[in-house]
Amino acid sequence: MSKFVIEFGKQGTPAATPDGRLDAPAFHRNVEPIWDAIGSFLTEAQGNVLELGSGTGQHVVTYAARTPNLTWWPSDVYESHMTSIAAWRALAGCANVQPPQRIDLTAADWTWTPGGKLIAILCFNVLHISPWRVAENLMAGAGRFLDANGRLFLYGPFKRDGRHTAPSNEAFDHSLRAQNPEWGIRDLGDVNALARDAGLAPTDIIDMPANNLVLAFARADRHT
Ligand SMILES: C[S@@+](CC[C@H](N)C(=O)[O-])C[C@H]1O[C@@H](n2cnc3c(N)ncnc32)[C@H](O)[C@@H]1O
Numbered sequence: 001m002s003k004f005v006i007e008f009g010k011q012g013t014p015a016a017t018p019d020g021r022l023d024a025p026a027f028h029r030n031v032e033p034i035w036d037a038i039g040s041f042l043t044e045a046q047g048n049v050l051e052l053g054s055g056t057g058q059h060v061v062t063y064a065a066r067t068p069n070l071t072w073w074p075s076d077v078y079e080s081h082m083t084s085i086a087a088w089r090a091l092a093g094c095a096n097v098q099p100p101q102r103i104d105l106t107a108a109d110w111t112w113t114p115g116g117k118l119i120a121i122l123c124f125n126v127l128h129i130s131p132w133r134v135a136e137n138l139m140a141g142a143g144r145f146l147d148a149n150g151r152l153f154l155y156g157p158f159k160r161d162g163r164h165t166a167p168s169n170e171a172f173d174h175s176l177r178a179q180n181p182e183w184g185i186r187d188l189g190d191v192n193a194l195a196r197d198a199g200l201a202p203t204d205i206i207d208m209p210a211n212n213l214v215l216a217f218a219r220a221d222r223h224t
Contacts, residue, residue, distance in 0.1 A: 008022045008024055008055060008056055008078075008080065008081060008084070016080070016083075016084060016087075017087070019087040019090070019091075020080070020083035020084050020086070020087040021056070021057075021084050021087040021088055021091065022055075022056040022080070022081070022084040023056060023058070024055055024056045024058065026125065027055075027056060027058040027059060029209070029210070030059075030124070030125075030155070030208075030212075031058070031059060031062055033208050033209050034059070034124065034155055034208070034214065035062075035063065035066070037153075037155075037204075037206045037208065037214040038120075038122075038151075038153050038214065038216070039063075039066070041120070041151055041153075041216075042063060042066075042067050042070060042120065043066065043067055043069070044069075045067075045069065045070060045119045045120060045149075046069050046070070046119065047070065047071070047117070047118065047119030047120075047147060047150075048070070048071050048072075048073060048116070048117075048118050048119060049067075049070050049071070049072050049073065049118065049119060049120040049121070049122065050073045050075065050112050050118050050120075050121050050122070050145070051072065051073065051074050051075060051121075051122045051123070051124075052075055052103060052105060052121065052122070052123040052126065052138060053075070053076055053077075053105070053123055053124070053125070053126035054074035054075055054076050054081065054085050054100065055076060055081055055084075055124075055125075056081065056084045056085070056088065057074055057081070057084050057085030057086075057087075057088040057089060057100065058088060059122070059124065060072050060074040060085065060088075060089075060097055061088045061089060061091075061092040061094055061097060064092070064094045064096050064097045065092060065094055067096070068096055070096060070119070070120075071096050071098065072094075072096055072097045072098065073098045073101065073112060074089075074097065074098070074100045074101075075100060075101045075102065075103040075112065076100060076102070076103070077102060077103070077104045077105075081100075082100045082101075082102065085100035086099060086100055101113055105126070105130065105134040105137045105138050105141075106130070106131065106133060106134060106137065107137065108133075108136075108137050108140065110137060110141055111141075112145065115145075116145075117145060117146070117147040117148075117150065118145045118146060118147055118150055119147050119149070119150045119151075120150055120151050120152075120153065121141075121142050121145065121146060121150070121151075121152045121153070122153050122155075123138055123152070123153070123154050123155075124154070124155040124156065125155060125156045126138075126156070127154065127156060127186050127191070128156055128157060128173075128176055128183060128184060128185045128186060129176065129183050130182075130183065131182035131183070132182070132186075135186060135190075135191060135194055136194055139152075139191075139194040139195055139197070139198040139200065140194075140197075140198050142195075142198060142200060142217065143197075143198030143199045143200055146200070146217075146218075146219060148219060148222055149218075149222065150218065150219070151203070151216050151217065151218055152195075152200065152216070152217040152218075153214060153215070153216055154191070154213075154214070154215040154217075155208070155212060155213070155214050155215075156212055156213070157169045157172065157173075157185045157211060157212050157213070158185060158186055158187065158188045158191065158213050158215070159185055159186065159187040159188065160187070160188050160189075161187075161188075161189065162187055162189070164185065165211050166211040168210075168211060169185060169211050172185065173185040188205070188213075188215070191215065195217050196220070199219060199220050199221070200217040200218065200219060200220055201217065201218060201219075201220035202215065202216065202217055203216045203217060203218045204216035
């Protein structure tokens, strides 16, 4: 088990319901703003969507209910999160959400089951609470699995031109690095360089509430 992860239900956050469902306060703040940024793509797309670092599973079941055109594949590294995802899935009864699978982005050769091309890959609030190689491996994997017309969507806090976009993000970055020197808010330029190496190109940068961003990437050969 990677020691670089934040596990919900620890550090004073609320415990799970008896069936293992966890509730992330950030989900309630982020679910609609993120949907506003990526929902139009998802409602028009067809195919498989993989979420990496699904956490509680609340985003997957909410967005899956709005997109019967897609099949959703949630994933995480923690057993407690997999249990939560499975419990939210059961409660929602969404036919288009598959059982959670364990995917650890610290592994360079990560894959997904059953495998093949993905019309979208989502990864929210993961890159700043994990070592840089998670970003490297995420991008490389997106390069392997993203469909010709697919999108990779990242959400979270990012620096721009090496600078924090708000004092609150700078303070957050300090607290992250104090918890783990390998964590920290990533710079957009560094993330874009990884994307380029993986054959991807940025298509959108969308300002989000509380100084967060949604970053969208597509295959460079289709969008340059
Ligand atoms: C801050 S939570 C965000 C959860 C969810 N995406 C959301 O936005 O509510 C970070 C998530 O990243 C996952 N994570 C951390 N390191 C990971 C890794 N190496 N591979 C895959 N997931 C990881 C954690 O288990 C956790 O669920």
